[in-house]
Amino acid sequence: MKENVFDVLMYLFENYMDDDANLYSDPESLKVELKEAGFLHSEINKAFDWLESLTQLRGQTQEPMPTQGRSIRMYAPQEMEKLDVTCRGFLLFLEQVGVLDQDTRELVIDRAMALDSDDFDIDQLKWVVLMVLFNQPGREEALTWMEDMVLDELPNNLH
Numbered sequence: 001m002k003e004n005v006f007d008v009l010m011y012l013f014e015n016y017m018d019d020d021a022n023l024y025s026d027p028e029s030l031k032v033e034l035k036e037a038g039f040l041h042s043e044i045n046k047a048f049d050w051l052e053s054l055t056q057l058r059g060q061t062q063e064p065m066p067t068q069g070r071s072i073r074m075y076a077p078q079e080m081e082k083l084d085v086t087c088r089g090f091l092l093f094l095e096q097v098g099v100l101d102q103d104t105r106e107l108v109i110d111r112a113m114a115l116d117s118d119d120f121d122i123d124q125l126k127w128v129v130l131m132v133l134f135n136q137p138g139r140e141e142a143l144t145w146m147e148d149m150v151l152d153e154l155p156n157n158l159h
Contacts, residue, residue, distance in 0.1 A: 006115055006124060008039050008047035013131055050114055054135050057107055073105070082113055087125045094129065099142045107132045126150045 011034065027048060034044045075088060083091070091108065094100040100108065112120065112128050130150055133143040 004117070005043050005046045005050060006117055006127075008034060008043050009050060009131065010127060011037065011039070012047065012051070013127070013134070017134060046116070050111065053114065054107070054111055054132065057110065079109060079113060082120050083109070083125070084121075086122050087112075087120070090122055090125060094146075099133075099145055100129070104132060104136060104139065104142075107136075 012030075016030075031044050031048070034047075035041060073092075075083065080088070091100065091105055095102075095105055108125070108129050111132055112125060115124070115128070117124065126146070127150065130143070130146050133139045133146055136143075
């Protein structure tokens with residue numbers, strides 16, 4: 001049995017990322033499919049809650065805070081525990097190259113923190129970034145850039 005919320009999210013993203021309408025139009029059928037695929041009912045529900053929270057946060061952008069020069073994102077102790085230095089550095093890199101802005105960075109951090117995973121790593125963070133960008137209107141170029149980065153790293157024997 002697959003027991004991880006992240007595994008459920010990966011399954012949904014890989015199988016339905018091109019069909020956003022199908023993902024949200026019939027969640028009950030999708031839950032049955034996930035159960036048949038071997039996912040636990042509790043993990044399926046947590047994954048749908050995770051996605052629902054992401055959808056609710058989609059349109060909520062805050063007024064940009066006035067900054068003098070460059071600002072630095074300070075991480076809370078819980079965030080530093082979950083997001084190691086490699087993850088935090090990767091988020092900074094994505095912000096510097098324009099893939100993430102302050103709002104999407106905060107969504108990524110929020111969604112990463114919402115995952116029940118003691119062994120969160122850079123690969124999982126990349127997928128969280130993909131899922132967040134996929135759910136953000138107007139971020140298609142950034143999504144394509146991230147897709148290229150993540151999918152190019154997958155082993156060729158998956159085909």
